[in-house]
Amino acid sequence: xxxxxxxxxxxxxxxxxxxxxxxxxxxxxxxxxxxxxxxxxxxxxxxxxxxxxxxxxxxxxxxxxxxxxxxxxxxxxxxxxxxxxxxxxxxxxxxxxxxxxxxxxxxxxxxxxxxxxxxxxxxxxxxxxxxxxxxxxxxxxxxxxxxxxxxxxxxxxxxxxxxxxxxxxxxxxxxxxxxxxxxxxxxxxxxxxxxxxxxxxxxxxxxxxxxxxxxxxxxxxxxxxxxxxxxxxxxxxxxxxxxxxxxxxxxxxxxxxxxxxxxxxxxxxxxxxxxxxxxxxxxxxxxxxxxx
Amino acid sequence: xxxxxxxxxxxxxxxxxxxxxxxxxxxxxxxxxxxxxxxxxxxxxxxxxxxxxxxxxxxxxxxxxxxxxxxxxxxxxxxxxxxxxxxxxxxxxxxxxxxxxxxxxxxxxxxxxxxxxxxxxxxxxxxxxxxxxxxxxxxxxxxxxxxxxxxxxxxxxxxxxxxxxxxxxxxxxxxxxxxxxxxxxxxxxxxxxxxxxxxxxxxxxxxxxxxxxxxxxxxxxxxxxxxxxxxxxxxxxxxxxxxxxxxxxxxxxxxxxxxxxxxxxxxxxxxxxxxxxxxxxxxxxxxxxxxxxxxxxxxxxxxxxxxxxxxxxxxxxxxxxxxxxxxxxxxxxxxx
Numbered sequence: 001x002x003x004x005x006x007x008x009x010x011x012x013x014x015x016x017x018x019x020x021x022x023x024x025x026x027x028x029x030x031x032x033x034x035x036x037x038x039x040x041x042x043x044x045x046x047x048x049x050x051x052x053x054x055x056x057x058x059x060x061x062x063x064x065x066x067x068x069x070x071x072x073x074x075x076x077x078x079x080x081x082x083x084x085x086x087x088x089x090x091x092x093x094x095x096x097x098x099x100x101x102x103x104x105x106x107x108x109x110x111x112x113x114x115x116x117x118x119x120x121x122x123x124x125x126x127x128x129x130x131x132x133x134x135x136x137x138x139x140x141x142x143x144x145x146x147x148x149x150x151x152x153x154x155x156x157x158x159x160x161x162x163x164x165x166x167x168x169x170x171x172x173x174x175x176x177x178x179x180x181x182x183x184x185x186x187x188x189x190x191x192x193x194x195x196x197x198x199x200x201x202x203x204x205x206x207x208x209x210x211x212x213x214x215x216x217x218x219x220x221x222x223x224x225x226x227x228x229x230x231x232x233x234x235x236x237x238x239x240x241x242x243x244x245x246x247x248x249x250x251x252x253x254x255x256x257x258x259x260x261x262x263x264x265x266x267x268x269x270x271x272x273x274x275x276x277x278x279x280x281x282x283x284x285x286x287x288x289x290x291x292x
Numbered sequence: 293x294x295x296x297x298x299x300x301x302x303x304x305x306x307x308x309x310x311x312x313x314x315x316x317x318x319x320x321x322x323x324x325x326x327x328x329x330x331x332x333x334x335x336x337x338x339x340x341x342x343x344x345x346x347x348x349x350x351x352x353x354x355x356x357x358x359x360x361x362x363x364x365x366x367x368x369x370x371x372x373x374x375x376x377x378x379x380x381x382x383x384x385x386x387x388x389x390x391x392x393x394x395x396x397x398x399x400x401x402x403x404x405x406x407x408x409x410x411x412x413x414x415x416x417x418x419x420x421x422x423x424x425x426x427x428x429x430x431x432x433x434x435x436x437x438x439x440x441x442x443x444x445x446x447x448x449x450x451x452x453x454x455x456x457x458x459x460x461x462x463x464x465x466x467x468x469x470x471x472x473x474x475x476x477x478x479x480x481x482x483x484x485x486x487x488x489x490x491x492x493x494x495x496x497x498x499x500x501x502x503x504x505x506x507x508x509x510x511x512x513x514x515x516x517x518x519x520x521x522x523x524x525x526x527x528x529x530x531x532x533x534x535x536x537x538x539x540x541x542x543x544x545x546x547x548x549x550x551x552x553x554x555x556x557x558x559x560x561x562x563x564x565x566x567x568x569x570x571x572x573x574x575x576x577x578x579x580x581x582x583x584x585x586x587x588x589x590x591x592x593x594x595x596x597x598x599x600x601x602x603x604x605x606x607x608x609x610x611x612x613x614x615x616x617x618x619x620x621x622x623x624x625x626x627x628x
Contacts, residue, residue: 050532055419077536084534096525101547101623107526115534146623159529 407510
């Protein structure tokens with residue numbers, strides 16, 4: 001059984017659909033990429049699972065199942081607790097994801113102590129161990145530091161350690177390297193891969209970087225306009241993409257083998273075709289609603 | 293290191309401010325019409341009496357000479373003698389200071405408690421009816437000045453439904469065993485809760501009148517910055533860890549949102565102290581402000597000068613304290 005399953009998830013801002021019948025599954029230990037352009041709705045899927053969608057966005061249909069339990073049928077408190085215990089987030093921007101007014105240590109320990117009921121000592125020992133794991137020198141000193149005393153890379157390592165602290169079954173990584181230096185990006189990606197392999201955590205990796213996908217992930221979901229275009233294995237995607245948009249996306253990726261080559265956009269004809277496909281889907285959806 | 297440098301810098305600017313205040317108050321009250329000699333003269337006094345009185349109080353000298361004499365006195369701890377009561381200005385003013393400080397601090401505590409609670413409720417219920425109600429209440433509270441609140445309270449809780457004392461600082465019939473003029477504080481120390489309750493019953497309405505506009509400002513500003521902070525990534529991250537909205541507001545958002553509010557509260561608190569002048573008059577509360585009005589009416593120049601200087605010292609000290617608190621609460625300043 002898959003750990004996480006989305007079934008025909010729909011979400012809207014006012015009348016505007018931003019998720020259109022999104023279905024996907026993440027098996028225990030699976031590393032799945034969620035790929036799409038800006039505005040494709042990939043971050044929104046992460047937020048819908050975590051229950052942190054902005055107030056303006058409403059889920060209008062579908063199910064979010066965690067170990068077969070429908071999150072939306074649960075009380076807000078039970079849902080929060082379940083997410084806190086089993087799912088963790090590695091946020092996009094490490095510079096804003098740590099509270100500037102609190103020391104780093106308590107920010108990593110707090111979930112273990114408050115939500116999972118660990119002793120303070122026990123939690124601190126565990127976090128020091130984890131900070132070693134993410135290659136932070138002198139963890140005891142770092143735990144007493146305030147976020148502004150640490151570099152962006154350090155902070156992202158801390159957030160990764162924090163995400164793994166409670167041994168969650170699923171980690172949602174929302175473009176965790178976008179805000180970092182290119183040199184640091186590589187280290188952080190390698191770190192996430194190593195940590196994932198060691199802990200066997202399932203990973204939902206939100207990104208628009210196909211290079212990262214090919215190195216890190218096993219399976220992937222391609223989104224456009226809030227609709228799933230393709231759900232496939234990474235090998236399959238890179239050797240023979242199924243959807244025309246996927247193929248165009250792949251062709252648009254700059255190649256190391258051709259450093260002087262010009263950058264290729266996704267052809268407009270392909271975009272139009274996808275948009276037509278989405279419009280047809282919306283129409284079918286509307287007819288279905290009216291019929292009911 | 294940084295803290296000491298901040299303090300030294302502020303002490304320097306404080307002394308410059310005080311010198312400026314001293315110069316301005318000294319000359320302004322001598323330029324405006326009305327002089328203390330005319331107030332003291334008995335009917336039918338001649339030129340000779342006037343000259344004698346002038347010489348007695350030093351008004352026969354030139355203004356710069358008078359100023360120098362006054363400043364020299366201050367440096368030696370002597371603020372001159374009150375013309376109306378013939379007592380040293382210093383002891384008069386310091387005798388009244390505790391009453392005003394207790395009233396202002398009581399008002400500040402009330403403002404922080406009311407404003408803070410409203411801000412937290414408004415943030416918790418943001419977008420809902422409760423927040424709209426708080427916004428309306430804030431608007432009304434801000435647009436009515438403190439002395440009108442005072443009058444309203446006197447009508448409501450002094451006349452229509454008399455639950456509080458409307459005049460004075462303490463019931464005259466009470467025997468006060470105190471050695472300082474910090475009655476409210478000392479009654480607690482001496483466990484004289486009967487006197488404490490009597491003091492609070494006198495102080496409640498003037499303090500609330502002073503507190504309401506400040507409470508509205510605190511509620512508005514703190515709510516605004518709390519709401520902004522609640523959208524930030526670390527607040528979202530805390531929610532995904534399983535924390536409740538209340539917890540995120542109190543532990544993640546509040547420590548950050550409180551900083552901009554604190555600066556403003558410092559500035560507004562000095563306005564509140566300024567407001568005590570009229571409020572004390574309204575409630576016949578025997579503090580500095582009431583004394584200031586008497587001094588102005590009687591053209592008691594040395595007393596006016598003394599009170600203004602003391603108010604200036606209070607204002608600058610409050611500002612210094614706010615800056616220090618800010619530095620203490622903000623880790624980026626503390627280490628930086």
